[in-house]
Amino acid sequence: MSDQYSQISKIFEDKLPQLSEAILVRQSVAPTELTEKFNDIGRLRALQDIRAQLSFLSEAVATKSPSLFTDYVSWVKVLLSGRGIPVTDLAKNLSFTKDVLREMLPVDVGDIVSEYLDLSINGLDESPADPPTYFTPDAPLSDLARQYLDTLLQGERHAAARLILDAVQSGVSVRDIYLFVFQRSQYEIGRLWQMNRINVAQEHYCSAATQMIMAQLYPFIFSGPSKNRRLVATCVSGELHEIGIRMVSDFLEMDGWDTYYLGASTPAANVVQALRDNNAQVLAVSATMTFHVRIVEDLIRVVRAAKDVGNVKIMVGGYPFNIEKDLWRQVGADAYATDALDAVDVANRLVTGE
Incomplete structure (x- = not known):
């Protein structure tokens, strides 16, 4: 990842508590239905929501990927619309956030985060408030x-x-x-x-x-011939969304791989030990939450530096990698897969070098 943008993000993150407090105060002096919602859920919960938003913004800045934040804001638009909050309130609150960040951060940092916020605000009208169902009539089954x-x-x-x-x-x-x-x-x-x-x-x-x-x-699933290929599958530390990576592990089992599925929120040291114990050729890493992208990068750095497993091929996947198609390169992975089916082809290519 860009060192400059990582440093900017670090400055931003060091002030998250103060920034969150200031944004909540700014919102309270210009009430909207959204700020009234904050009053309903309580001050502590409101601060948690603001910090979550800032964490998404910080991760987008660190990875130099504005789409990660604009996509998050589009998601929030749908969330709030379903709860009766107009999109104009979201735009106002994002503007309040921008004003506070400009006031409290160094000029160069404030300029960059403001650009990301402007992109998200300007894109609000284009994003759907009512996303279509995934159960389309023409889909199989x-x-x-x-x-x-x-x-x-x-x-x-x-x-x-x-x-x-x-x-x-x-x-x-x-x-x-x-x-x-x-x-x-x-x-x-x-x-x-x-x-x-x-x-x-x-x-x-x-x-x-x-x-x-x-x-x-x-x-x-565990009934086919073995290919004598081994993979460890895991979510990064802090990541609790594990069904996707479990599907990856199961699909590779159906393809004849021997997989070692670690599940949700696995510390880096334990991942490294699992790679050693299983003599794995490939590590599959999943992150669903955008603010876990740099944890993926940290895990990859630990694996690369570890004795005896540094040459393991690393495949990443999950929601942020589907949003920002080149993100896998930034975190230092060898490849990325869009879903479990794609992961089978990608993992096999990583082993064969094709």
């Missing part, structure tokens, strides 16, 4: 995917599991179940939560149930 998610939202995980097991036993491939039912359902769950149509408890229930059902499919 669309009826099954919709029925599966509806069943989960009714709290019937056992019935949802039966739907999947019946489909597999009738000849639907596990790979298609993962791609067209599980993956699309997870995207749709995120969309519904973002639009305030389901709550956090429902979102967590559906995700946990899907992981349970994935485990029930393992007899169909």
